Amino acid sequence: MLAKVKVPPEFKCNPFFFAQDVIVFQPPLLRGETHQQPAFIYDIVAKEEELPEAPWNSLEDCIPPLFIEWKNQEKILHEQFSIRKVTNAKEVITEWSGRFLSALFWINGRSIQGLTALEADIQKLTYKPVNTSERLLFLLKKPGMYHSFVQLSELYKELQKQYAIKRIRLKK
Template sequence: MTEYELHQAYRHPLFYDEKDQTVVRQSAFEPSFIEDMIARAEEETPWDDIEKLIPVIIGEWKRLADVMRPLFEDRPKETHDLMVKGLSLFLTLLFWTNEKYVNVYDWESELDHLEVKIVNPKERIQFVLKRPAVYFSFIQLDEMMTEMHKMAAKKVAMKKKSR
């Protein structure tokens, strides 16, 4: 198993503790931002294959969402870790669509430099970050994923058209 250094860009208390120094890939997109960490370490640019990665990220989100929906009815605390993973998927899609590595540590200032983003991204992302295990955060994240999916697909289509 390969260990990857926990770069400053991934250091946010919702995703990693201060004491975490390295991470090991457990599965696809697990732990948070692992695909981005691997790409950064190997100097790869995953956004070059964004057309193939969009369905993978969206598929993973849909799988998570299907697990979470019933949990919100009687066990909302069990959704926390799933929502954190969902938010990491959203941020990965957001940054990769903009051809950048994820930077959750300084995400707010990074947003100002992103060309492709959802409407009111700061407010909406902050809302989910502050209350990840709340049903309204789930609804918000689901809407954000839908919007970002459309925008990413549009960018891919525009890129193809310009070739």
């Protein structure tokens, strides 16, 4: 059975949930299935209630599957762009940009508190790709463009490296 949650005002930011009032998702929110749920759903639900399986508390269960699923989606988008038959690039890039943002914050051990002060919040993070804020702003302005896809692909590659760095530092 599907569940609904109201989108808080601090998450209503273009292009995410600009005119949307609710998000529909499939409960329960399990940390190993983060890539199968809508972007930001864990962060939004965590504002209302305690999440027993919060992804930012168990990175090993949620980050690697997210990266694997992005690789699959990246191949599909690349093929579509190469034959110039991209029908839903804007929606897919926007969705995966949201998932990137969640993963970025989760790798830093926290949830996203909102999207309205995103640039300032990103600056405070320890593990992040170079110029993350500027690059994200670029791709979110025109998410259907090929250059936005390339930028998002590079951000994911760099985030994967930052995740590896964090894992190495935690093992020391």
